[in-house]
């Protein structure tokens with residue numbers, strides 16, 4: 577038995593999800609006549625209280641499109657130094673949108689309104705134009721922690737006062753929502769755009785959604801085409817997304833419980849000296865002095881446990897739909 581905790585993207589579609597995919601009615605999405613893609617876009621927009629949505633191949637693409645639409649070359653984006661948009665998108669925002677980034681050091685990746693206010697540049701020809709604030713929820717590199725909605729509302733106030741747009745990289749937003757009990761439309765009210773991944777905890781094989789106003793999504797659709805993301809009978813994949821939104825949201829709580837159990841297990845592992853607080857489905861732990869993450873990950877790999885090095889001396893494990901209680905029992909046996 578291989579225990580794969582590298583990411584929540586490693587899941588395979590369930591039988592019921594595959595059936596929904598096989599049964600999908602499709603068209604050509606570049607002509608906007610794929611009924612299943614249109615249904616997924618309408619459903620997700622309504623869920624978050626937006627006018628419109630755009631279904632894309634990846635969360636990197638939805639983030640990159642959003643940054644492109646919100647900014648013009650020479651602008652700056654304000655975000656946490658741990659942000660996926662900065663660290664893990666191939667330098668995309670700098671090369672696709674020709675923008676610079678002001679990197680703030682937040683609380684495990686969560687920035688606050690005061691930090692944002694203090695980092696907005698004055699209207700001065702020496703400075704880039706502060707144009708966009710981007711938040712991440714949950715924070716991947718912050719161990720899956722999530723924002724307090726009241727803080728986000730404060731940040732929104734600062735953005736409004738200074739004419740900045742506010743984007744959310746919500747790759748794992750549903751993981752936050754099932755913990756806080758907040759509603760998707762409460763998030764729709766504060767962000768100018770949101771990116772949601774269907775291929776993470778929700779268990780779809782492919783796909784992310786970009787949400788926003790009708791005008792924003794119209795521009796986003798053009799950028800998606802330019803980035804090479806115009807796709808054709810994407811309805812087969814969109815059907816998996818619809819299935820995921822209908823059936824795989826509430827169960828995220830199970831992933832969170834198992835991650836909590838893993839936290840307790842890794843605390844008993846001699847090589848581990850610290851574990852980041854576990855809030856959702858991500859467990860990040862620190863290795864004892866002198867140990868390298870790449871070596872330790874290789875050692876676990878030999879025991880049939882797959883996980884990801886996360887910096888020099890940190891390791892990440894992520895729970896998901898294909899990691900059940902049997903895997904958990906087996907993980908404990910192999911680890912300690």
Ligand SMILES: *Cc1c(COP(=O)(O)O)cnc(C)c1O
Nearest residue numbers: 634635636637660712716745747
């Ligand atoms: C996974 C992820 C993305 C998007 O990743 P893709 O693999 O391109 O779909 C964006 N932001 C965060 C925080 C992520 O974890």
